[in-house]
Every structure is written in C-alpha cells, then in structure tokens.
Amino acid sequence: MIGSSVVFRTRSWIVLCLGLLVVGSSAALAADCPGHPDALGTSRTLVVDPREHPRIGTMQYRETLPLKDHEVVLTFDDGPLPKYSNQILQMLADECIKATFFIIGEQAKANPEGVRKLVAAGHTVGTHSMNHPLTFDRMPIEKAEAQINGGIEWTSAAMIDSSKLAPFFRIPGLMRAEGVENYLISRGIQVWSADFPADDWRHVSSGRVYQLAIQRLEAKGKGILLLHDIQARTVAALPKILRDLKARGYRIVHVVPATADRPATPTTPLEWLLHPPTETVPIARWPAVPNFVFTQTKTLPAPSLADLDGQTEHQPLLPRKTLALANVAAALPVPGRDLFAIPEGSVEVLLSTTLSRRAATRLAMAAETPHAAKGKAGKSRGHRTAHAAPAGAKHAAQATSTAPRSAATKSATPKSAATHPTRVASLKKRTQ
Ligand SMILES: [Zn+2]
Numbered sequence: 001m002i003g004s005s006v007v008f009r010t011r012s013w014i015v016l017c018l019g020l021l022v023v024g025s026s027a028a029l030a031a032d033c034p035g036h037p038d039a040l041g042t043s044r045t046l047v048v049d050p051r052e053h054p055r056i057g058t059m060q061y062r063e064t065l066p067l068k069d070h071e072v073v074l075t076f077d078d079g080p081l082p083k084y085s086n087q088i089l090q091m092l093a094d095e096c097i098k099a100t101f102f103i104i105g106e107q108a109k110a111n112p113e114g115v116r117k118l119v120a121a122g123h124t125v126g127t128h129s130m131n132h133p134l135t136f137d138r139m140p141i142e143k144a145e146a147q148i149n150g151g152i153e154w155t156s157a158a159m160i161d162s163s164k165l166a167p168f169f170r171i172p173g174l175m176r177a178e179g180v181e182n183y184l185i186s187r188g189i190q191v192w193s194a195d196f197p198a199d200d201w202r203h204v205s206s207g208r209v210y211q212l213a214i215q216r217l218e219a220k221g222k223g224i225l226l227l228h229d230i231q232a233r234t235v236a237a238l239p240k241i242l243r244d245l246k247a248r249g250y251r252i253v254h255v256v257p258a259t260a261d262r263p264a265t266p267t268t269p270l271e272w273l274l275h276p277p278t279e280t281v282p283i284a285r286w287p288a289v290p291n292f293v294f295t296q297t298k299t300l301p302a303p304s305l306a307d308l309d310g311q312t313e314h315q316p317l318l319p320r321k322t323l324a325l326a327n328v329a330a331a332l333p334v335p336g337r338d339l340f341a342i343p344e345g346s347v348e349v350l351l352s353t354t355l356s357r358r359a360a361t362r363l364a365m366a367a368e369t370p371h372a373a374k375g376k377a378g379k380s381r382g383h384r385t386a387h388a389a390p391a392g393a394k395h396a397a398q399a400t401s402t403a404p405r406s407a408a409t410k411s412a413t414p415k416s417a418a419t420h421p422t423r424v425a426s427l428k429k430r431t432q
C-alpha cells in the first residue's frame with residue numbers, strides 16, 4: 001500500500017511539473033508577443049536539410065515535414081502583392097506567427113519592397129518560378145530551369161542580404177515533373193508540395209476557405225497548409241483560421257533551412273512520414289499531378305482543338321452502341337436496286353416479305369397440294385442461286401421455315417414449280 005502511494009505521489013508531481021511547463025511556455029509566448037497576450041505565437045523553429053529530404057508534402061510525396069501532432073506550418077504562395085500581402089503580414093505579426101512564403105519572380109521585380117518586408121519580419125522566403133506557368137509537367141527542361149532561375153534571381157535581387165533566400169521551391173500549380181525535381185535537387189533546393197490546401201484560389205467564399213482549412217487539418221491532425229497571400233478571400237479568412245487554430249490547441253512551427261552554423265533539427269526517418277505505416281492503415285497519397293488549377297489564371301492559355309486531341313481522347317466517352325452502328329453504316333455498300341426486286345412468281349418471297357409468319361403459314365397450307373411442298377423447296381434453292389447476297393439468303397431461309405420441316409428437307413425437282421404456275425397468281429390475289 002505504501003509503495004503504491006509513493007508511486008501515485010510521484011506521478012502527481014510529474015503531471016504537475018508538466019502542467020507548469022505548458023503554462024510556462026504559454027506565458028513565454030505571450031511575453032514574446034507584446035500587446036497580444038492571447039496570440040497564437042510560434043511554438044518552435046524546425047531546421048531542415050534539403051539534401052536529406054528533397055521532396056516534402058503528402059499531397060504528392062511520401063515524406064512531409066517532421067511535425068508532431070497538432071503542429072502546423074503556414075505557407076503562402078504567389079506574392080508579394082502589396083494590397084493583400086501587407087494585410088496578411090500584419091495579421092501574422094499580431095499573432096507572432098512565422099510562415100514560409102513562395103515568391104514569384106515577376107512579383108518580386110514589381111514589388112521588391114514586399115520581399116524585404118517578409119525578410120525583416122523574420123519569415124522564411126522561398127521561390128515559386130519567374131511568372132507562374134502551369135506547364136512545369138510538360139515544358140522542356142531548359143525552359144523550366146529558366147523559370148526557376150528567373151524566380152531565384154529576382155527574389156534574391158530584392159533582398160538586402162541574398163543569403164536570406166531559403167533553398168525552398170514550390171512548383172506552380174504543383175505540376176510536378178521528374179526532370180524538374182531532379183534539377184532542383186541537384187542544386188540542393190528542397191521541393192515543397194503541401195499536406196492540404198484550402199482552395200483559396202477558387203471562386204469560393206472566405207467562409208469556405210476557413211472551413212476547408214480547419215476540416216482538412218483536423219482530418220490529418222498536423223501538416224503544411226497551402227494558402228495564397230494575393231487573394232481577398234484569404235485575407236478575410238485568415239483571422240478566423242488563426243483564432244480557431246488557437247482554440248483547438250494547434251501550434252505553429254517555423255521552418256528554416258540548415259546552414260553551416262545552424263544544423264538541422266535531429267529527427268528520425270519515421271518522423272518524416274505523416275502517419276507511419278502500420279499493418280492496418282495504408283499511407284494515402286494524392287495523384288502525382290493533382291487535377292486542380294491554382295491562381296494566375298491569366299497565364300493559362302486558351303485550349304485549342306489540337307490540345308483536346310479529340311479523336312483519341314473523347315471517343316471512348318460515346319456509347320458503344322452508337323459507335324458500333326456508325327462503323328457498320330460506314331462499312332456496308334449501298335444496296336443495289338435489284339436486291340429489292342421480287343422475282344415474279346415466287347411464293348416464298350411473297351410469303352416472307354408481305355405477310356406475317358402466321359398468316360403466311362395459313363395461306364401456304366390452304367394453297368398447298370400434296371406435291372406442292374416439293375415445288376417450294378425447289379424454288380427456294382433457285383432463289384438462293386439468283387441472289388447470292390446475304391439478304392437473299394435470309395429470305396430464302398424464312399421461306400423454307402414456312403413449309404413443314406420434312407418437306408423442306410426433301411429434295412425436290414425444279415420441274416414441280418414449273419408445273420403449277422396458276423397457283424402463284426391466285427395466291428398473289430389473296431394476299432393483297
Ligand atoms: Zn502559385
């Protein structure tokens with residue numbers, strides 16, 4: 001009893017001490033964010049070595065940042081655009097949050113001051129190509145290299161100290177390609193995808209952006225959130241997202257690249273997997289190239305007919321039956337005029353083409369004499385010889401079936417047909 005009481009007391013002390021530690025860290029965060037005692041804050045800085053983990057983000061890759069449960073990394077693409085980027089900078093400052101920005105070269109060229117503000121505020125700055133083409137998955141590698149280098153050149157040129165540029169790159173529209181990734185990796189640049197977007201480049205409300213950000217984060221429990229600092233809806237949604245992250249107990253992690261005097265945070269390989277594999281839960285992965293389009297739609301070319309590659313791409317969508325009919329129609333020759341001619345005096349043809357099967361049988365029975373069946377079979381054979389086309393053969397087969405089987409199978413002489421010409425005429429009259 002005494003022993004268990006000691007264990008219990010020891011455990012209580014541990015819990016109490018941990019509680020004090022948590023309170024202590026919260027107090028430190030509030031103290032670090034003057035004027036904002038309730039700020040979300042940045043809980044820790046994660047130093048990563050791009051050469052050790054060259055591709056990150058489970059939307060496309062196996063690995064992602066080694067985050068703990070309820071840790072979030074905020075990323076913003078496509079800026080800086082003063083109108084919106086400055087507002088986002090202010091919101092992050094008010095919450096004492098450090099994020100990662102992926103800059104477009106053209107934007108840096110047009111607004112170098114915006115890049116300097118990001119660096120001055122202590123955010124991480126990576127690049128996002130020169131002018132955001134959404135064709136990285138199919139453009140020649142030389143063009144991709146020029147896009148990558150143009151973005152790096154103009155973003156670093158905007159900085160007072162170009163060593164502040166992080167070797168982080170996000171492919172526009174996440175249109176990844178092996179060659180592009182290999183080029184980036186060969187230069188020691190880390191390829192960043194994301195763990196979840198909030199669809200803020202789409203025409204959705206800011207409320208929807210907030211909802212998606214939280215829902216998708218809650219589904220994974222941690223990860224890299226992809227946003228854009230050039231969208232009004234993102235500006236409108238961000239305060240609510242940050243407040244909700246705080247209320248739900250999420251913590252913000254700031255990511256920086258390793259340097260000679262700043263070694264990478266020690267991690268284990270398993271920590272780079274969002275959810276380490278177990279026997280029952282497989283790793284869910286997004287397709288290699290996602291089927292969505294990001295911002296900068298002005299750079300999207302209008303599709304031409306050639307792009308659609310209509311014949312091969314779209315034909316399988318047509319119903320199979322339609323295709324089959326179309327093929328048959330194309331393959332059959334125009335029928336000859338004589339195909340429709342009814343041979344004069346042919347009982348079989350008349351019966352099969354002008355009467356229902358039942359009426360034909362009745363008429364045939366009425367008109368038959370004991371040896372007329374022989375005449376039928378004979379005529380049928382003659383008919384088949386005259387019209388070798390499949391349609392003629394079909395008519396002949398139908399005619400044969402109207403006569404009793406035994407009669408049809410008996411061999412008959414053509415003579416019998418010639419001996420009863422008058423019966424055919426009378427039949428003709430009755431069928432009209
Ligand atoms: Zn983008």
